Amino acid sequence: xxxxxxxxxxxxxxxxxxxxxxxxxxxxxxxxxxxxxxxxxxxxxxxxxxxxxxxxxxxxxxxxxxxxxxxxxxxxxxxxxxxxxxxxxxxxxxxxxxxxxxxxxxxxxxxxxxxxxxxxxxxxxxxxxxxxxxxxxxxxxxxxxx
Numbered sequence: 001x002x003x004x005x006x007x008x009x010x011x012x013x014x015x016x017x018x019x020x021x022x023x024x025x026x027x028x029x030x031x032x033x034x035x036x037x038x039x040x041x042x043x044x045x046x047x048x049x050x051x052x053x054x055x056x057x058x059x060x061x062x063x064x065x066x067x068x069x070x071x072x073x074x075x076x077x078x079x080x081x082x083x084x085x086x087x088x089x090x091x092x093x094x095x096x097x098x099x100x101x102x103x104x105x106x107x108x109x110x111x112x113x114x115x116x117x118x119x120x121x122x123x124x125x126x127x128x129x130x131x132x133x134x135x136x137x138x139x140x141x142x143x144x145x146x
Contacts, residue, residue: 037091040108045086057083 010016038055046054056069058082066072072079123131 007090029098033091033094037087037094041085042087045090054146055081055087056084057081057086078101 016092042054047053047059058069058072058081060066060072061078064075064077066075066077069079069081
């Protein structure tokens with residue numbers, strides 16, 4: 001019974017819940033980034049590089065010239081699909097930029113909180129003791145005069 005109690009405690013810790021939330025949001029964000037790369041950025045790059053879909057770009061390692069990626073796959077040729085690699089690299093860069101922007105904004109909010117003016121400091125312990133001493137002297141001197 002102790003195992004299940006410990007496991008429940010482990011699962012309900014704040015760190016695990018935050019991690020699970022981050023994983024779910026990250027998975028959803030990955031779909032958005034994949035769509036932006038595949039449906040927006042890569043067609044633009046494909047247009048710049050000759051109008052062919054970038055994911056269809058490949059190099060045949062057997063020296064034959066195939067009309068399309070599908071033809072090379074059908075012929076069971078050894079190929080390198082560098083378009084897919086570039087797609088993954090661009091996707092990685094976009095995710096990196098987004099994470100950088102989020103962390104940068106987070107750091108700025110932390111700095112704003114730290115930059116808030118500090119509360120005015122009171123007198124130091126030594127200053128208080130000097131004030132007490134001076135007040136006691138003043139009271140003694142005024143008491144001696146009477």
